[in-house]
Amino acid sequence: MLRKRRKNYLGPSLSLSYDEPLHIIKGKGQFLFDKNGKKYLDAVNNIQHVGHCHPKITEAFLNQNEKLNTNTRYLDETILNYAEALLEKLPAPLSKCYFTNSGSESNDLALRMARNRVKSLETIVLDGAYHGHLTSLIEVSPYKYNGLGGEGAVDHVHAVPMPDPYRGKYRGPDSGSSYANEIKTLLDELTSKGKKVSSFIAESVMGCGGQIFPPKGFINMAYEEVRRSGGVCIADEVQIGFGRLGEHFWGFESHDVVPDIVTLGKSIGNGHPLSVLVTTDEMAEDFNNGMEYFNSFGGNPVSCTIGIAVLEILEEEQLQENAMNVGSKLLSMLSDIKSRYSEIGDVRGKGLFMGIEFIQNKTNLEPDGRIASLVVNEMKNKGILLSTDGPDHNVIKIKPPLVFNDENAHYLAENLDATLSKVLEMRKNDI
Ligand SMILES: Cc1ncc(COP(=O)(O)O)c(C=O)c1O
Structure with missing residues (x-):
């Protein structure tokens, strides 16, 4: 019934998760509940970072909404309190905030700032990356422009190989410099054509790319090369x-770099449409060329109040530490499962951001998206929510709300083991 109404009223390019989609009507902490009251352990919603429907966020929203909601053209303490709290979490010289409503908007603004500074459009991206749904971002997202319905790269966007030390062009923990050399070669090529690089936009750990943890050294070397050519580094x-x-508050910190621009979204508002771009004084001054930056909703007091509540909850409930502790235990349980199944090629993760990569066999490492999808659907039937990603859709992603606990981790691991056995048995009988 709802599917039919959805078809009637919503554009057909929206997708639904799972072969049999869920009708979720309630959320609490790390759990979701469907219309029949069935409870699901949510191991995939990274937007509801501090848990579904956190009471402190609801209260913050209601209180501020009752008082005032306007825009950045009035003096207001809320936006300043939030900017101050957020900047405390970021290293110098990152010191100026621009408020937006989505990760896409922040990334679009980042490209605009970089292009304004360098006066060039040339942009370097990682193959397999996704940075958002705006026209400017589909252009810098090989995940989209090389995917279904995509029309390939535009002339000013240059993708370098995905820094995947497991199944990528260069393999192993020491492959960082080989991937960085690809960037150097590209930069030399651009220079020889009389072109300047405006920016290098990358995630320090790739999400849609398939939970890819670049090899040590890659991000630092890439930043060095790009900066040497006058380009802007966007994280x-x-x-x-x-x-x-877990071990760090930001992904870029694990590579010992400080970006010129950092774009934030998703978890920042726990589901509320709040996003921020943070940059340096110097970049901000450059961008101040006379054209006003105004955003109808970005930086409104209600959103900022929610942002403050998210930061407070992270501290009060020590959720970064929880991500590290629970994540490391879950990773070791998953590694144990991997040792018993030749279909699992790799298990990787940090904190509560993990990937389980399925392959056909350990000799050719060919991807097996079919098993990944069967496991995700079967786990859903058992009441555990996961998803697949990566260019071959063969990586199961684990990225739950950070309130995920030890008991949840055990439950997930036990069920994954049993489900994988069942799926492989079913497949054997099919053959
Ligand atoms: C890495 C990354 N950047 C940007 C975006 C775009 O964010 P939004 O959907 O809020 O526009 C996403 C969304 O999935 C993302 O994963």
């Missing part, structure tokens, strides 16, 4: 920021 933290990776 897209939309999926991985706010303590998800």
Whole structure:
């Protein structure tokens, strides 16, 4: 019934998760509930970062909404309190905030700032990357422009190989410099054609690319090369920021770099449409060329109040530490499962951001998206929500709300083991 109404009223390019879609009507912490009251352990919604329907966020929203909601053309303390709290989490010289409503908007603004500074359109991206749904971002997202319905790269966008140390062009933990050399070669090529690079936009850990953890050294070397050529380094933290990776608050910190622009989204507002771009004084001054930056909703007091509540909850409930502790235990349980199934090629992760990569066999490492999809659908039937991603859709992603606990981790691992056995048995009988 709802599917029919959806078809009637919503554009057909929207997708639904799972072979049999869910009708979810309630959320609480790390759990979702469907219309029949069935409870699901949510291991995939990274937007509801501090848990579904957190009471402190509801309260913050209601209180501020009752008082005032306007825009940035009035003096207001809320936006300043939030900017101050957010900047405390970021290293110098990142010091100026621009408020937007989505990760896409932040990334679009980042490209605009970089292009304004360098006076060039040339942009370097990682193959397999996704940075948003606006026209400007489909253009810098090989995940989209090389995917279904995509029309390939535009002339000013240059993709370098995905820094995947498991199944990529160069393999192993020491492959960082080989991937960075690809960027150097590209930059030399651009120079020889009389072109300048405006920016390098990348996630420090790739999400849609398939939970890819670039080899050590790659991001630092890439930044060095790009900066040497006068380009701007943009870190897209939309999926991985706010303590998800456990050992650090931001993904870029694990590579010992400080970007020129950081873009934030998703978890920043726990589901509320709040996003921010943070940059340096110097970049901000350059961008101040007379054209006003105004955003009807960006930086409104209600959104900023929610942003403050998210930061407070992260501290009060020590969720970054929780991500590190629970994540490391889950990773070791998953590694144990991997050792028993030749179909699992790789298990990787940091904090509560993990990937389980399925392959056909350990000799050719060919992807097996079919098993990944069967497992995800079967796990859903058991009441555990996961998803697949990566260019071959053969990586199961785990990125739950950070309130995910030890018991949840055990439950997920036990069920994954049993489900994988069942799926493989079913497949054997099919053959
Ligand atoms: C890494 C990354 N950047 C940007 C975006 C775009 O964010 P939004 O959907 O809020 O526009 C996404 C969304 O999935 C993302 O994963």
